[in-house]
Amino acid sequence: MNxxxxxxxxxxxxxxxxxxxxxxxLFTTNHKDIGTLYLWFSLLMFFTGGCMALMxxxxxxQPGLQLVEPGFFNQMTTMHGLIMVFGAVMPAFVGLAxxxxxxxxxxxxxxxxxxxxxxxxxxxxxxxxxxxxxxxxGGAPNFGWTFYAPxxxxxxxxxxxxxxxxxxxxxxxxxxxAINIIATILNLRVPGMTMMKLPLFCWTWLITAFLLxxxxxxxAGVVTMMLMDIHFGTSFFNAAGGGDPVLFQHVFWFFGHPxxxxxxxxxxxxxxxxxxxxxxKRLFGYASMVYATASIAILSFLVWAHHMFTVGIPxxxxxxxxxxxxxxxVPTGVKVxxxxxxxxxxxxxxETPMLFALAFVVLFTIxxxxxxxxAIAPVDFQYHDxxxxxxxxxxVLVPGAVFAIMAGAYYWLPKWTGHMLDERMGKLHFWLSxxxxxxxxxxxxxxxxxxxxxxxxxxxxxxxxFNMVASIGAxxxxxxxxVFLWNVxxxxxxxxxxxxxxxxxxxxxxxxxxSPAPYHTFATPPKLPExxx
Amino acid sequence: MVxxxxxxxxxxLGLALFxxxxxxxxxxxxxxxxxxxxxxxxxxxxxxxxICVAIALVVFGVMFWSIFHHRKSRGxxxxxxxxxxxxxxxxTIIPLLILVGMAVPATATLVKMYDSSEAExxxxxxxxxxxxxxxxxxxxxxxxxxxxxxxxxxxxxxDKQEHYLLEVDRHLVLPVDTKIRFLLTSxxxxxxxxxxxxxxxxxAIPGFINEAWTVIDEPGIYRGQCAELCGQDHGFxxxxxxxxxxxxxxxxxxxxxxxxxxxTAAAERTWTLDELMQQxxxxxxRACAACHxxxxxxxxxxxxxxKGSAIATGEVAAHIDIVLNxxxxxxxxxxxxxxxxxxxAAVITYERNAWGNSLGEAVSPAQISRLLExxxxxxxx
Ligand code: HEM
Ligand SMILES: [Cu+2]
Ligand SMILES: [Cu+2]
Numbered sequence: 001m002n003x004x005x006x007x008x009x010x011x012x013x014x015x016x017x018x019x020x021x022x023x024x025x026l027f028t029t030n031h032k033d034i035g036t037l038y039l040w041f042s043l044l045m046f047f048t049g050g051c052m053a054l055m056x057x058x059x060x061x062q063p064g065l066q067l068v069e070p071g072f073f074n075q076m077t078t079m080h081g082l083i084m085v086f087g088a089v090m091p092a093f094v095g096l097a098x099x100x101x102x103x104x105x106x107x108x109x110x111x112x113x114x115x116x117x118x119x120x121x122x123x124x125x126x127x128x129x130x131x132x133x134x135x136x137x138g139g140a141p142n143f144g145w146t147f148y149a150p151x152x153x154x155x156x157x158x159x160x161x162x163x164x165x166x167x168x169x170x171x172x173x174x175x176x177x178a179i180n181i182i183a184t185i186l187n188l189r190v191p192g193m194t195m196m197k198l199p200l201f202c203w204t205w206l207i208t209a210f211l212l213x214x215x216x217x218x219x220a221g222v223v224t225m226m227l228m229d230i231h232f233g234t235s236f237f238n239a240a241g242g243g244d245p246v247l248f249q250h251v252f253w254f255f256g257h258p259x260x261x262x263x264x265x266x267x268x269x270x271x272x273x274x275x276x277x278x279x280x281k282r283l284f285g286y287a288s289m290v291y292a293t294a295s296i297a298i299l300s301f302l303v304w305a306h307h308m309f310t311v312g313i314p315x316x317x318x319x320x321x322x323x324x325x326x327x328x329x330v331p332t333g334v335k336v337x338x339x340x341x342x343x344x345x346x347x348x349x350x351e352t353p354m355l356f357a358l359a360f361v362v363l364f365t366i367x368x369x370x371x372x373x374x375a376i377a378p379v380d381f382q383y384h385d386x387x388x389x390x391x392x393x394x395x396v397l398v399p400g401a402v403f404a405i406m407a408g409a410y411y412w413l414p415k416w417t418g419h420m421l422d423e424r425m426g427k428l429h430f431w432l433s434x435x436x437x438x439x440x441x442x443x444x445x446x447x448x449x450x451x452x453x454x455x456x457x458x459x460x461x462x463x464x465x466f467n468m469v470a471s472i473g474a475x476x477x478x479x480x481x482x483v484f485l486w487n488v489x490x491x492x493x494x495x496x497x498x499x500x501x502x503x504x505x506x507x508x509x510x511x512x513x514x515s516p517a518p519y520h521t522f523a524t525p526p527k528l529p530e531x532x533x
Numbered sequence: 534m535v536x537x538x539x540x541x542x543x544x545x546l547g548l549a550l551f552x553x554x555x556x557x558x559x560x561x562x563x564x565x566x567x568x569x570x571x572x573x574x575x576x577x578x579x580x581x582x583x584i585c586v587a588i589a590l591v592v593f594g595v596m597f598w599s600i601f602h603h604r605k606s607r608g609x610x611x612x613x614x615x616x617x618x619x620x621x622x623x624x625t626i627i628p629l630l631i632l633v634g635m636a637v638p639a640t641a642t643l644v645k646m647y648d649s650s651e652a653e654x655x656x657x658x659x660x661x662x663x664x665x666x667x668x669x670x671x672x673x674x675x676x677x678x679x680x681x682x683x684x685x686x687x688x689x690x691x692d693k694q695e696h697y698l699l700e701v702d703r704h705l706v707l708p709v710d711t712k713i714r715f716l717l718t719s720x721x722x723x724x725x726x727x728x729x730x731x732x733x734x735x736x737a738i739p740g741f742i743n744e745a746w747t748v749i750d751e752p753g754i755y756r757g758q759c760a761e762l763c764g765q766d767h768g769f770x771x772x773x774x775x776x777x778x779x780x781x782x783x784x785x786x787x788x789x790x791x792x793x794x795x796x797t798a799a800a801e802r803t804w805t806l807d808e809l810m811q812q813x814x815x816x817x818x819r820a821c822a823a824c825h826x827x828x829x830x831x832x833x834x835x836x837x838x839x840k841g842s843a844i845a846t847g848e849v850a851a852h853i854d855i856v857l858n859x860x861x862x863x864x865x866x867x868x869x870x871x872x873x874x875x876x877x878a879a880v881i882t883y884e885r886n887a888w889g890n891s892l893g894e895a896v897s898p899a900q901i902s903r904l905l906e907x908x909x910x911x912x913x914x
Contacts, residue, residue, distance in 0.1 A: 062690040063697060071765045071832065109784060138834025144762045150739065151722040151764060155662075157835055157866055240861065241739025245723060246738060281605075281611040288621050310760075312743035313646045319640060326632045333628045334621070340592060341620070343599040345612040350604075358600070362593060369585040376635065378642040379578045382563055382736045385725060385760040446561040452621045452728045456768030458687060460699045462560060480639045 017519050026121070027395035029113035030519065031098045036416075037120050038095025039409070043485070045087030045127065046096055046402075050478050052080035056275065057440075057474035060467050065458055071455035074142035075134065078524030079094035079147030081320075085263065086170045087127055089397065092405045093266040094177045097205050100412060101181060103510040104199045106526045108192030111183035119176035126169035133159035144455060146256070149237035149248040153229045164223045170311070171216040172330075173400070178209035187390030190509070190525045196287065197532055203290050204269030206500060207297045211258045211265075214301075219255040222248065231448035248310050261300045264364075264396060266295060267404030268335055271357050273508075274411050275339050280505035285338045290333035292338075299328050309380045319379050325375035329368070336365055351503070356407035358397055359434050367395030370445065385455075388448025393442045398477075406484065413488070414502035419495030425487050432480030439473025564729050567776075571732035573642045581635055588631075646732075646757055649746040652714030656705070660717075660724030660737035660759070661871070662864060663766035663823060667705050669837045670716075678703045679819055680769045684827075687769075698768070699756040702774040702819075706789075708782035709749045717743040718867060722764060728757035728772055736761055749776045754840055764864070766823050800874035800898035806882065809895050813883025816876045821884075824864060829888040834866070840888040849885070850894060856881055857904060874902040 018024050020032065028034060033310040059067045068076070098116065102109055110116050133140040138157030141147065143402050152160060177245045185198070198206075225248075235241025237248045268289075276283045283289065305313055305321040313321075321353040339361050348354070370392040375381050383389060406429075414420050443466035448454075452463045459467065512529060513521050542699040567587075603609040648787035668675035681907040683703045686748040695699075699899070707713055717726055719737040729736035735745040757772040777785065818827060818878075829845075831838035839845045844852050856877060859867035868877060875898040885892045 248706045345607045347609045347611040450560040455762045
């Protein structure tokens with residue numbers, strides 16, 4: 001227990017604890033504080049975006065317009081999508097990285113702590129600006145989270161300029177966060193932890209960080225081109241001025257497809273930490289997991305036009321993007337097989353984090369199957385921009401990314417708070433979420449195949465039944481997230497004392513430090529535990 | 534089979550529902566459609582679906598088997614094996630082969646879909662916010678097709694009819710057994726023209742002309758919708774195709790052209806203010822109210838109010854100009870090719886005399902007709 005001593009030892013030597021009051025949070029450079037800020041911010045955004053989703057689902061409960069005007073409905077879908085993607089999922093992963101990466105690699109903090117403070121504190125301003133557009137003349141952005149030109153340029157409400165600046169700020173924040181994670185992982189690993197001993201959560205985040213650095217500037221570029229078209233008389237996307245509206249889509253999706261992997265690779269990492277713990281067995285194929293993650297990341301740059309099968313790209317282009325997309329199924333399959341092989345002949349228990357991880361494996365894979373179907377270009381003509389797509393991306397994002405985040409939160413909460421979760425409440429949250437998510441999103445496959453386009457506030461009568469089911473499910477799912485909030489608060493406030501190694505099968509440096517983790521960990525490098533040597 | 538599984542799942546969920554919404558038959562799968570291509574697409578969809586189901590059964594089977602048998606509570610001990618090259622190569626190669634098996638028929642279908650050569654009939658389809666224009670290129674006939682569901686049904690003041698939101702004032706009439714080529718473009722933002730029964734979905738993009746084609750096998754009515762978010766009334770621009778026999782199609786073409794002449798002729802007679810107001814209200818509700826609102830009050834920041842507006846209560850020439858020619862770079866379209874002279878005159882008259890705008894003067898159809906004459910260029914490039 002050498003490592004434990006060093007931490008405690010370091011603590012005795014006058015290392016200061018957290019500052020007092022609001023200043024602690026405003027000026028903090030401590031990775032744990034910043035991680036906490038990110039996580040709470042993400043939860044707030046999750047509830048904000050969730051309320052918008054419920055507003056959408058309430059309007060779609062029955063055919064006819066009941067609650068909102070079509071224009072406002074479009075603002076809701078747009079803001080819901082943007083807030084969930086940029087406000088809920090991405091910051092949650094950065095928060096988890098902040099908390100866990102230094103502890104997993106035995107580093108005292110992130111490599112660039114001041115920049116870390118900045119990359120968080122930009123976010124509340126960016127989102128305040130974006131949400132304020134709801135109260136402006138002409139309303140908030142109403143062109144979908146994909147903001148296709150010219151709907152988002154020539155035909156946009158005036159608030160689009162604020163939207164553009166908000167996107168710029170989010171991009172800056174993400175890039176800074178990514179640089180920090182790369183610098184930390186590459187430079188601050190404890191001696192002896194070679195790259196091929198890096199915990200998988202760190203590996204997937206490292207690769208994600210490179211994706212972020214590669215594509216966030218592309219997003220910044222595309223919104224800047226919009227800004228120029230709107231205010232400075234250029235015609236990048238304006239056909240009447242010799243521009244090209246399809247160019248917008250190419251640039252957007254060159255960012256957008258890697259973006260969806262940015263939202264799923266860290267989730268793969270979390271799941272790859274949790275399943276071995278509760279199966280009490282090493283991950284079946286560590287090396288192949290690393291290579292699979294890297295191949296997914298590389299392929300993700302070559303498939304963007306699968307979102308554009310109907311824009312009229314030439315046959316050869318269509319075929320190329322179809323084949324490249326299908327190819328992604330191979331490394332993704334490798335990941336799923338690895339998780340299953342890890343469970344096989346293990347010694348499994350089913351605490352809350354494991355339940356979420358298992359649900360992730362099953363439901364993410366279902367989303368993967370519908371993804372494979374969407375990759376088949378000729379059939380995608382029938383699926384594209386219907387509720388089938390809405391079902392697909394919610395299966396990968398909600399029981400995919402979001403369940404992984406919740407699994408991670410439940411897994412590491414004892415380390416953060418020093419208290420074990422009330423398992424009964426954890427299981428309640430799990431089962432309500434699991435049932436709710438499926439009632440919400442499974443019927444969307446049916447209404448999509450039956451022909452209901454996405455982003456519509458009202459629909460033909462043959463879609464009525466399943467829309468009603470989906471709306472009921474959405475309210476079950478949405479309300480059950482209050483149980484999550486309750487669980488987190490309860491766990492912060494008290495509960496059974498957590499041991500340093502809070503879960504029986506847990507391996508890794510983060511489980512060598514006491515729970516709750518002291519404000520400063522690893523002031524001197526720890527020794528690698530036996531299992532990682 | 535798919536019907537059976539999906540229906541069992543579906544009805545399990547559906548039992549909880551009220552009878553009120555059981556008005557129309559529900560579907561849970563793609564339509565096989567009425568063309569050769571749509572049937573290949575459907576077959577491809579089903580093939581890939583079943584392959585996915587098979588893979589899912591194997592993967593989830595092993596997973597649940599482990600969850601059941603290898604649990605600590607049953608005394609299972611962990612067997613710490615890991616990394617097995619043979620297994621890993623197998624589970625990389627087998628999926629690859631399955632994918633190749635999928636790619637072959639998919640490629641064949643796609644190649645077929647891209648061959649729009651030797652079409653017998655060309656129809657140009659132009660997306661507008663929020664309606665479609667159909668132009669039978671070699672037959673000197675074009676018209677707009679608008680949603681015809683009454684507003685009262687949408688706002689729940691009247692019972693919804695069977696084809697709620699999927700009905701239009703003028704069908705796109707097409708002959709069966711004829712290779713038809715669609716040329717798609719847009720006047721404003723991007724739209725997407727989708728008719729599931731034909732398995733045709735293609736974006737209508739300003740500045741581009743996209744191609745798609747079909748050969749319809751069976752006469753009938755086929756409905757579809759716009760599939761690309763195009764603004765506020767994206768959900769309210771359906772497509773209705775009426776497929777008829779080749780002879781009926783010729784007859785219909787002749788009738789439609791004759792109708793068009795009658796409408797043009799109507800502009801020449803004198804209209805009373807009342808007549809214009811009456812027709813104007815109808816045109817306004819159909820073509821303008823989506824933006825300027827039925828009350829003429831507009832939406833601040835997006836669509837100007839016409840009630841009391843400087844243009845609608847000022848110089849008539851400026852008013853006529855903006856309605857005929859639109860204002861480029863804004864959502865206000867040019868209506869000169871969208872409405873007939875009498876409709877234009879009526880709607881302008883209406884705007885100048887409704888909601889408390891009370892100029893008392895009528896704009897005559899003949900006056901508009903004269904302005905329309907010199908047009909040569911079409912609205913789109
Ligand atoms: C409470 C759970 C959720 C519900 C009930 C829900 C529901 C919906 C609905 C009804 C739509 C609109 C579909 C349409 O009209 O086209 C939508 C769109 C979307 N959702 Fe969710 N959603 C939920 C959670 C999430 C999460 C967690 C994410 C992301 C991580 C997410 C990402 C998106 C995106 C990107 C869109 C597309 C927005 C657009 O069309 O521009 N959703 N969601
Ligand atoms: Cu993609
Ligand atoms: Cu549309």
